[in-house]
Each structure stands twice: as C-alpha cells, then as structure tokens.
Amino acid sequence: xxxxxxxxxxxxxxxxxxxxxxxxxxxxxxxxxxxxxxxxxxxxxxxxxxxxxxxxxxxxxxxxxxxxxxxxxxxxxxxxxxxxxxxxxxxxxxxxxxxxxxxxxxxxxxxxxxxxxxxxxxxxxxxxxxxxxxxxxxxxxxxxxxxxxxxxxxxxxxxxxxxxxxxxxxxxxxxxxxxxxxxxxxxxxxxxxxxxxxxxxxxxxxxxxxxxxxxxxxxxxxxxxxxxxxxxxxxxxxxxxxxxxxxxxxxxxxxxxxxxxxxx
Amino acid sequence: xxxxxxxxxxxxxxxxxxxxxxxxxxxxxxxxxxxxxxxxxxxxxxxxxxxxxxxxxxxxxxxxxxxxxxxxxxxxxxxxxxxxxxxxxxxxxxxxxxxxxxxxxxxxxxxxxxxxxxxxxxxxxxxxxxxxxxxxxxxxxxxxxxxxxxxxxxxxxxxxxxxxxxxxxxxxxxxxxxxxxxxxxxxxxxxxxxxxxxxxxxxxxxxxxxxxxxxxxxxxxxxxxxxxxxxxxxxxxxxxxxxxxxxxxxxxxxxxxxxxxxxxxxxxxxxxxxxxxxxxxxxxxxxx
Amino acid sequence: xxxxxxxxxxxxxxxxxxxxxxxxxxxxxxxxxxxxxxxxxxxxxxxxxxxxxxxxxxxxxxxxxxxxxxxxxxxxxxxxxxxxxxxxxxxxxxxxxxxxxxxxxxxxxxxxxxxxxxxxxxxxxxxxxxxxxxxxxxxxxxxxxxxxxxxxxxxxxxxxxxxxxxxxxxxxxxxxxxxxxxxxxxxxxxxxxxxxxxxxxxxxxxxxxxxxxxxxxxxxxxxxxxxxxxxxxxxxxxxxxxxxxxxxxxxxxxxxxxxxxxxxxxxxxxxxxxxxxxxxxxxxxxxxxxxxxxxxxxxxxxxxxxxxxxxxxxxxxxxxxxxxxxxxxxxxxxx
Numbered sequence: 001x002x003x004x005x006x007x008x009x010x011x012x013x014x015x016x017x018x019x020x021x022x023x024x025x026x027x028x029x030x031x032x033x034x035x036x037x038x039x040x041x042x043x044x045x046x047x048x049x050x051x052x053x054x055x056x057x058x059x060x061x062x063x064x065x066x067x068x069x070x071x072x073x074x075x076x077x078x079x080x081x082x083x084x085x086x087x088x089x090x091x092x093x094x095x096x097x098x099x100x101x102x103x104x105x106x107x108x109x110x111x112x113x114x115x116x117x118x119x120x121x122x123x124x125x126x127x128x129x130x131x132x133x134x135x136x137x138x139x140x141x142x143x144x145x146x147x148x149x150x151x152x153x154x155x156x157x158x159x160x161x162x163x164x165x166x167x168x169x170x171x172x173x174x175x176x177x178x179x180x181x182x183x184x185x186x187x188x189x190x191x192x193x194x195x196x197x198x199x200x201x202x203x204x205x206x207x208x209x210x211x212x213x214x215x216x217x218x219x220x221x222x223x224x225x226x227x228x229x230x231x232x233x234x235x236x237x238x239x240x241x242x243x244x245x246x247x248x249x250x251x252x253x254x255x256x257x258x259x260x261x262x263x264x
Numbered sequence: 265x266x267x268x269x270x271x272x273x274x275x276x277x278x279x280x281x282x283x284x285x286x287x288x289x290x291x292x293x294x295x296x297x298x299x300x301x302x303x304x305x306x307x308x309x310x311x312x313x314x315x316x317x318x319x320x321x322x323x324x325x326x327x328x329x330x331x332x333x334x335x336x337x338x339x340x341x342x343x344x345x346x347x348x349x350x351x352x353x354x355x356x357x358x359x360x361x362x363x364x365x366x367x368x369x370x371x372x373x374x375x376x377x378x379x380x381x382x383x384x385x386x387x388x389x390x391x392x393x394x395x396x397x398x399x400x401x402x403x404x405x406x407x408x409x410x411x412x413x414x415x416x417x418x419x420x421x422x423x424x425x426x427x428x429x430x431x432x433x434x435x436x437x438x439x440x441x442x443x444x445x446x447x448x449x450x451x452x453x454x455x456x457x458x459x460x461x462x463x464x465x466x467x468x469x470x471x472x473x474x475x476x477x478x479x480x481x482x483x484x485x486x487x488x489x490x491x492x493x494x495x496x497x498x499x500x501x502x503x504x505x506x507x508x509x510x511x512x513x514x515x516x517x518x519x520x521x522x523x524x525x526x527x528x529x530x531x532x533x534x535x536x537x538x539x540x541x542x543x544x545x546x547x548x549x550x551x552x
Numbered sequence: 553x554x555x556x557x558x559x560x561x562x563x564x565x566x567x568x569x570x571x572x573x574x575x576x577x578x579x580x581x582x583x584x585x586x587x588x589x590x591x592x593x594x595x596x597x598x599x600x601x602x603x604x605x606x607x608x609x610x611x612x613x614x615x616x617x618x619x620x621x622x623x624x625x626x627x628x629x630x631x632x633x634x635x636x637x638x639x640x641x642x643x644x645x646x647x648x649x650x651x652x653x654x655x656x657x658x659x660x661x662x663x664x665x666x667x668x669x670x671x672x673x674x675x676x677x678x679x680x681x682x683x684x685x686x687x688x689x690x691x692x693x694x695x696x697x698x699x700x701x702x703x704x705x706x707x708x709x710x711x712x713x714x715x716x717x718x719x720x721x722x723x724x725x726x727x728x729x730x731x732x733x734x735x736x737x738x739x740x741x742x743x744x745x746x747x748x749x750x751x752x753x754x755x756x757x758x759x760x761x762x763x764x765x766x767x768x769x770x771x772x773x774x775x776x777x778x779x780x781x782x783x784x785x786x787x788x789x790x791x792x793x794x795x796x797x798x799x800x801x802x803x804x805x806x807x808x809x810x811x812x813x814x815x816x817x818x819x820x821x822x823x824x825x826x827x828x829x830x831x832x833x834x835x836x837x838x839x840x841x842x843x844x845x846x847x848x849x850x851x852x853x854x855x856x857x858x859x860x861x862x863x864x865x866x867x868x869x870x871x872x873x874x875x876x877x878x879x880x881x882x883x884x885x886x887x
Contacts, residue, residue, distance in 0.1 A: 053768070
C-alpha cells in the first residue's frame with residue numbers, strides 16, 4: 001500500500017431505519033493534506049465522520065488507516081492508532097480549570113508513550129499544548145474554569161484534546177460553526193500550522209469560504225452520496241454540486257462573491 | 265391446546281398489568297415504579313369496601329378504581345412533577361412511594377388467606393376440552409376491551425389525541441397548545457386506574473398479596489422494555505411473547521421459572537437491543 | 553411591609569473555590585479538620601459507649617455504610633446508578649459461606665477471598681450491561697439480584713431457600729467492631745481520594761458526563777466502567793461476606809431489596825456531592841431503621857418516605873446543607 005495515503009475509505013454505508021444516511025462513499029486522503037467535507041444540511045457529513053472514527057457501526061464498506069484495516073475497530077482503539085476527532089457539541093468539565101480538561105486524553109496509552117507517566121509531566125504538557133493552540137499562558141487562561149470560556153476557546157480546547165494524543169489525522173466536526181469571521185480568521189493559521197506539523201485534517205464544514213482557503217481538496221455529499229471530489233476552486237463548476245446547493249439549472253457562476261453569498 | 269389457551273390467558277393478563285405502565289411512560293416519560301403498589305392497593309381497597317363497608321361488588325370496584333386514578337394523578341401533580349426530566353430521580357421517587365405503600369399495607373396486616381376477592385362469576389367452562397373458569401374468560405374479554413377502548417380513545421377523542429401528540433413529540437405538541445403537565449397528570453391517573461383494573465380482575469384468582477405488587481411491577485417493566493419503552497403497540501406484542509414464553513417454560517421445565525422468565529427477559533433485551541424489539545427509538549439514543 | 557432578603561457571607565477561611573482554603577492559624581486548621589475529626593472520633597467512640605444490643609447495630613450500620621459508599625461512588629462519580637447492591641452482598645456472602653462451610657477455610661481467609669472473587673464475579677456478570685446508561689442500567693442492575701434469588705430458590709442451589717447455616721461467627725466484641733469501623737473509614741477515605749485524583753478520578757468524571765470525549769481520547773470506556781464496578785463490588789462483596797459471618801448464615805435474604813434500596817436512601821439523604829454524604833446518611837437512617845425493627849416493615853416505610861422526601865424536595869441532601877451553614881454566615885438584610 002502506498003505510504004502517501006493515510007486514509008482510504010471504500011464504499012462506506014449506513015442507514016437509519018429506511019433512511020440512507022451515507023451510501024457507498026469512497027475516497028482517499030494523502031498524508032499532510034486538508035480535506036473538506038461539505039454538503040447541504042442532512043447530507044450525511046456528520047454520519048460519515050462518525051463512521052470513519054468508529055462512533056457508529058458501519059453497514060458496509062471498509063476503512064484503512066495507515067494501511068491497516070480499521071473497519072470494525074472500537075472508537076478508542078481507532079483514537080489510539082492516531083485517528084481522532086472533535087465534536088460539534090463540546091462538553092468540557094465546566095467546574096475544572098482548563099488544563100485539567102486535558103488530563104484524561106494525556107492519560108491515554110497513546111499520549112503516555114510520548115509524555116511519560118508522571119502526573120507532573122501531564123500538567124506541564126497540558127499547559128504547553130494549550131499555549132500551542134493560542135491560550136495565553138501569561139493571562140492565566142489555562143487556570144480559568146472551563147465553563148467560563150467563550151466559544152472560540154472551547155473550540156480550541158476541543159482541538160487541544162485531540163492534539164494531546166499526538167494524532168496523525170484529526171476529523172474536525174464543524175469546528176468553525178458559531179464563530180465570528182474574525183475568530184475563524186485566527187483559527188485558520190492554526191489549522192495550517194497543524195498541517196505543517198504533519199497532521200492530516202478532515203474538516204466537515206458549512207463555512208465554505210474559509211474552508212476553501214486552506215483545503216487541498218473537497219468532497220461534496222448530497223443525500224448520503226458523494227457527488228463530487230475536486231480542488232476547492234473547481235468544485236462549484238460541477239453541475240451536480242451547484243444543483244445540490246442552489247437548486248435548479250446552472251445559470252451563472254460568479255468567480256468570487258456571488259457564489260458564497262448565501263453562506264454568510 | 266392447553267398451551268395455547270393458558271398462554272393466551274397469561275398474555276392477556278400481562279397486557280392488563282403492564283398497559284398502564286406503558287401508557288403512562290409513553291405519554292409522560294415518567295417511569296411509574298409505583299405501578300405495582302397501585303395494583304395491590306386497588307385490590308385491597310375493593311376488599312375493604314366489600315367486606316368492611318358492605319358495598320355492592322361493582323360499586324366497590326368502581327370506587328377503588330376512581331381512587332387509584334386519583335392517587336396516580338396526585339402522585340404526579342404534587343410529587344413527580346418536581347423531578348420530571350430526571351429519570352433516575354423519577355425512578356427513585358416513584359419506587360420509594362410504591363414501596364412505602366406496599367410495606368405500609370404489609371405492616372397493616374395484609375398477609376395470609378383472609379384477603380380474597382370473589383370471582384365475578386363462579387364456575388368454569390370447557391374450551392376445547394380444557395376447563396377454564398369464567399374469571400379467566402372475563403380477563404380475556406376485559407383485556408380485549410381495554411385495548412380496544414384505548415385505541416378508540418387515542419384515535420378519536422380530543423384528550424386521547426393530545427396524549428398521543430405528547431407521546432410522539434412533546435415539543436411539537438407544546439407549540440400546538442397541549443399542556444404537557446396536564447396530559448401527564450391524566451396519563452398517570454389513567455395508568456394507575458388501569459393497574460387497579462388489572463388488580464381487581466386478577467386477584468379473584470388468588471390471594472391479595474404484597475409480593476404481587478413487586479411482581480406486577482417487574483412484569484410491567486419486562487413487557488415495556490421488551491416492547492420498547494414508550495411503545496404501546498410494542499407492549500402488547502411483547503406481552504404475548506413473554507406470556508407464551510412463561511407458559512412454555514412452566515409446562516416444560518418447572519413452575520418456579522414463571523417469574524425468572526420475566527426477569528431474564530429484561531436483562532437479555534437490555535443487553536442485546538436496549539431499544540426493545542418493537543421500539544421506534546434509535547439505538548443511539550439510549551447509549552449516547 | 554419591609555422587604556428582606558437573606559444574605560450569605562463566606563467565613564474568612566473559605567476561598568472562592570470549593571476545594572481551596574486559605575489557612576493562617578491553628579484555629580482555622582481546627583475549624584477545617586474539626587468536623588472530619590469529629591466524625592472519625594464519633595465512629596471510634598461508638599463501641600465504647602453503646603449498650604450491648606446496639607453493638608451489633610454498629611456492625612450492621614457499618615455494613616450499610618460500606619454499601620452506601622459503593623453506591624455513591626458508582627452513581628455520583630461514574631454515572632452508573634446501581635440499584636442492585638444486593639447482588640454484591642449476596643455474591644460476597646455466598647462465596648464466603650461456601651468457602652467456609654464446604655472447604656472449611658477459616659473466615660480470615662474466606663472473607664478476603666470472597667471479597668476478591670465476588671467482585672470479579674459481579675464485574676463479569678455486569679460486563680454486558682456496561683454500555684447501558686442511566687435508567688437502563690438502573691433497571692437491569694435492579695433485576696440482577698431478584699433474578700439470582702429466584703434462580704437459587706428454583707434450582708435449590710447453595711441450600712436453596714434454607715441457605716447455608718453453621719458458618720464461623722464473627723463475635724460482636726470490640727475487636728470486630730473496630731475492625732469494621734476502621735475498614736469503613738479507610739474505604740471511605742480511599743474512595744474519596746480516588747475520585748478526587750487528578751488522573752483516574754477525572755476519567756471517571758468523564759465517563760459520567762462525557763462518554764464521547766473519553767472514547768475520542770483513546771480511552772477504553774468499557775474498561776474504565778468495569779474498573780469502577782469492580783471497585784464498587786469489592787466494597788459490596790466485603791460487606792456481604794462480613795454479614796454472612798456476623799449472622800453465621802447465608803441465604804436468599806442477603807439479596808433482599810433492603811441492601812439495594814437502603815444505601816440508595818442513605819445516599820439521597822446524605823447528599824451526593826461528596827463521598828461522605830452516603831456515610832452521614834447511613835449513620836442517620838440505619839439506627840432509626842433498626843430501632844423500628846420491632847414494628848416490622850414500618851422501617852421500610854420510614855426510609856422509603858425519607859428517600860422520597862429528599863429526592864423530591866431537598867435534593868442537595870443533608871451534608872451540603874450542614875456544610876453551607878458551617879461555612880457561611882447568614883443574616884437578614886433590608887432591601
């Protein structure tokens with residue numbers, strides 16, 4: 001198997017009752033890339049995310065991570081292999097200091113291989129990690145209660161929880177949603193920094209404009225099926241994609257503003 | 265042939281004893297663990313009215329059923345309403361009340377063979393060469409009647425429709441102006457009266473015992489879990505499944521296992537398929 | 553009419569956070585450790601001051617307190633509401649009884665062995681139920697001891713309805729009383745250290761509040777739940793084994809609903825926010841319940857009603873209430 005490919009998803013399907021949430025989705029992802037997953041609401045993005053990370057059992061299909069078949073692995077084992085994820089709904093320990101939120105992931109076997117087993121090591125590592133994603137150490141933010149953090153910091157904390165594992169691939173579930181344009185603007189360099197550190201990212205997103213700035217490629221889901229896979233700048237030239245997003249015939253595609261106006 | 269007839273009767277008894285619990289849970293999402301105590305309480309009250317106050321049988325029954333319904337409503341209106349939405353507290357509170365009622369009855373002397381209700385009609389009849397007493401026939405008829413009545417009630421009356429609305433989607437029902445607390449009060453009252461009805465129908469087959477209160481609760485839980493918590497149709501199907509399973513085990517293994525079947529059903533169903541055999545809830549909901 | 557409101561002011565020694573105190577004098581140290589020492593001394597003094605009959609009650613209270621600590625640990629810190637504490641008691645009791653009567657092991661071997669084996673057994677039988685949460689786990693755990701009782705009576709295993717009699721007895725002298733009291737204190741202290749530990753305690757909290765994040769952190773959720781159940785079952789099985797030798801007899805009544813519900817009631821009454829809540833609740837409920845034993849099942853009515861009252865109308869529980877009174881001034885001020 002090609003060492004360049006970090007994740008290979010083949011024909012993955014899942015239905016809930018009669019509804020096909022995801023059907024026959026396949027793609028390959030190269031190491032060190034950022035891949036966007038987009039699609040209208042209810043198109044199966046989050047389900048796909050859950051299927052890859054093992055949080056939902058697959059009806060069919062296979063997933064390879066680093067050349068290993070992880071199709072039927074439990075969630076924690078997948079995370080232990082280096083494929084982890086963020087959640088849309090974040091539930092930190094609200095009554096604990098921020099850094100303590102990172103103790104459980106730092107306690108995991110994968111993290112301990114790199115951090116070491118002592119409690120003090122974990123605390124130091126937690127604070128380092130928080131600084132890496134933009135928590136100001138001087139302002140004592142790591143010691144504030146997690147429940148008092150604004151949304152932007154919570155998202156970073158969520159990302160930090162993944163980074164604690166020293167992952168190779170992070171699946172980000174709508175990490176930009178609910179953030180203001182300026183908050184996202186400050187997140188973008190962070191995502192690029194992660195990529196430069198060799199972490200591959202899958203980003204399930206609604207915020208297309210920002211996503212397209214950093215993504216290497218994008219796949220588009222509609223009604224659980226993959227309808228397109230391309231570079232961001234070409235994706236909307238695809239007629240199916242245009243139809244899924246805007247409905248009707250393709251009449252005119254503006255180069256920049258017109259296209260994403262609906263997304264604001 | 266015995267198997268079919270006894271299985272049928274046993275299944276209908278299960279329907280009767282559990283439908284009240286399933287109904288109340290379906291509408292209010294309050295697991296009424298006082299269910300079994302209302303079953304016994306109604307039987308005891310009927311006995312009391314019949315023997316101490318010398319009321320006519322039918323009047324004694326109706327009065328006890330009314331009281332049972334009232335107790336259920338009050339239980340919700342003044343106690344359970346405060347812990348609504350916290351399932352564990354609901355269980356603890358309702359089970360505590362049920363246990364207090366049952367143990368109070370036990371303390372008041374409810375034991376031994378004195379406490380018996382007479383059958384509605386004495387005697388028995390041969391059905392396909394199997395003798396079946398009239399009381400059991402009445403249970404069959406009553407079970408069918410209750411199910412039929414509930415169906416009509418929830419499909420054609422305004423109260424019934426609002427109960428169904430709450431059961432299916434509480435928030436949507438709220439926006440339509442259905443008072444969810446009122447519906448829950450009605451449902452718990454109704455469920456308790458149904459528990460009582462099961463009591464007065466089935467106690468004539470044996471003694472009124474405190475223990476049967478706990479057993480009926482377990483039966484109701486078994487049936488509801490097996491049918492999928494909150495699904496009334498599922499509860500009825502599950503009653504038949506468990507009912508026949510019980511009769512088959514009792515016939516081929518030993519009569520001690522009657523109760524064990526219900527208990528093991530709960531464990532096995534919850535382990536294998538927590539949403540129940542006929543539940544509409546997604547598997548994810550109770551695990552996530 | 554003059555409007556008033558109640559004002560609450562923290563005493564100087566208490567800082568904003570719940571677990572951090574600023575201490576500057578011996579007096580303040582005493583102020584903090586006073587109540588804790590008081591509880592310990594109270595428990596240690598019990599055997600000395602109580603009349604003979606009540607000395608057995610000390611043992612029974614301690615057994616219930618152990619069960620309450622086990623329940624409180626599992627429900628408040630790991631999110632597993634175990635309504636089947638009787639299973640732990642029964643399994644521990646039966647194993648110890650069997651080891652003692654069938655294999656002739658003396659009780660200082662049979663009790664520890666039963667503690668370990670019982671915990672192992674309970675963890676194994678509860679293992680398939682661990683993915684369940686909330687009410688579903690509560691129901692299934694409630695059913696286990698009931699099913700066990702029925703199976704034992706139906707099959708006649710382990711002496712059937714008669715149980716196993718003639719076990720070695722633990723005397724009710726000072727030795728045994730102090731042993732159980734010290735064990736209780738150590739267990740309570742150990743559990744409270746465990747749940748406030750910065751690694752495993754945090755993971756248990758995550759298991760309770762945020763399963764998803766635990767799984768995504770590469771931690772095996774089921775394994776941590778199993779570890780928690782094992783710890784809870786260790787405590788429960790020990791209590792059961794102790795009880796078996798206290799009575800010199802094991803039987804189906806060791807799996808009575810009492811052992812599941814009374815600890816629950818004690819936890820609710822004492823409060824769930826610290827592990828000392830269940831302990832305080834037990835110290836209050838069990839003696840009253842034992843005093844009511846002459847009135848038959850009225851004692852069950854008593855603790856059921858107490859449980860309902862606290863769970864519905866006074867959810868914080870006694871300990872938090874007392875703590876608040878102790879740490880804060882209260883006064884009425886004009887608005």
